Amino acid sequence: MAIAEMIASLSIPTVSLVLGGSHSIGVPLAVSTDYSFIVPTGTMMVHPVRMTGMVIGASQTYEYFEMIQDRILSFVSGHATIAYDQLKRLMLNTEMLTRDLGTVLVGEETVKEGLIDEVGGIKDALRKLYEMMDEVKG
Numbered sequence: 001m002a003i004a005e006m007i008a009s010l011s012i013p014t015v016s017l018v019l020g021g022s023h024s025i026g027v028p029l030a031v032s033t034d035y036s037f038i039v040p041t042g043t044m045m046v047h048p049v050r051m052t053g054m055v056i057g058a059s060q061t062y063e064y065f066e067m068i069q070d071r072i073l074s075f076v077s078g079h080a081t082i083a084y085d086q087l088k089r090l091m092l093n094t095e096m097l098t099r100d101l102g103t104v105l106v107g108e109e110t111v112k113e114g115l116i117d118e119v120g121g122i123k124d125a126l127r128k129l130y131e132m133m134d135e136v137k138g
Contacts, residue, residue, distance in 0.1 A: 001025065001028060001071065001072065001075065003029060003032075004025070004028035004029050004031075004032040004075065005032070005075070007029070007032040007033060008032040008033075008075075008079060012133075012136075013034055013129060013132035013133055013135075013136060014032075014033035014034050014035075014129075015033050015034065015035050015036070015037065015125045015126075015128050015129040015132070016029070016030045016031075016032070016033040016035075016036045016037065016125075017036075017037045017038070017039070017120075017121070017122060017125040018030050018036070018037070018038040018039065018042040018043075018044060018110075018116065019039055019042060020042060020043070021042065021043045021044070021045065022038075022042070022043070022044045022045075023043075023044070023045040023047075024045065024047065026044070027044055027045075027046060027072075027076055027115070028072060028075050028076055028079075030044065030115070030116065031075075031076050031079040031080040031115060031116070032075075032079055034132060035117050035118075035128050035132065036080075036115075036116045036117045036118070037116065037117065037118050037119070037120040037121070037124055037125045037128070038107055038110050038111070038116045038118075038119055038120075039107065039119070039120070039121055040107040040108070040119055041106065041107060042106070042107055042110075043104055043105065043106050043107075044104070044105045044110050044115060044116070045102055045103070045104050045105075046087065046090045046091050046102055046103050046105070046115075047091060047100065047101055047102030047103075048069060048091050048092060048101050048102065049065050049068050049069045049072065050065075051065075069091075073087055073088055073091070076115070080114055080115050080116070081114035082113055082114035082115050083114070086113070086114075087115075090102070090103040090105075090113065091103070107119050
């Protein structure tokens with residue numbers, strides 16, 4: 001999240017391009033820019049916060065995970081057009097991944113859901129970046 005927050009706070013134009021998969025923390029990174037692209041076959045996986053290894057089985061641990069998850073949901077919905085509640089529904093979906101929670105979105109689906117701005121490739125991302133830079137120059 002720290003890198004996504006840093007990118008979001010830059011004063012110069014920024015553009016992201018999801019090429020293969022943007023899973024987990026890749027989602028906040030992809031939406032942290034001023035404009036975002038995804039290739040037609042690129043995927044984004046939205047899933048809840050989780051941890052492997054030893055975890056203290058206390059209600060405070062669950063509450064801490066909820067706080068982290070809320071920070072991620074707030075950041076993503078604040079930097080994309082997807083609503084917080086819709087993003088949370090995708091995150092907690094139990095119907096797509098048989099042994100896990102979450103949703104995998106491909107290309108155009110990410111645009112329809114409001115996570116990514118446009119389907120395109122490197123030429124589109126560079127074109128948009130140059131366009132945004134020209135606007136800043138005046």
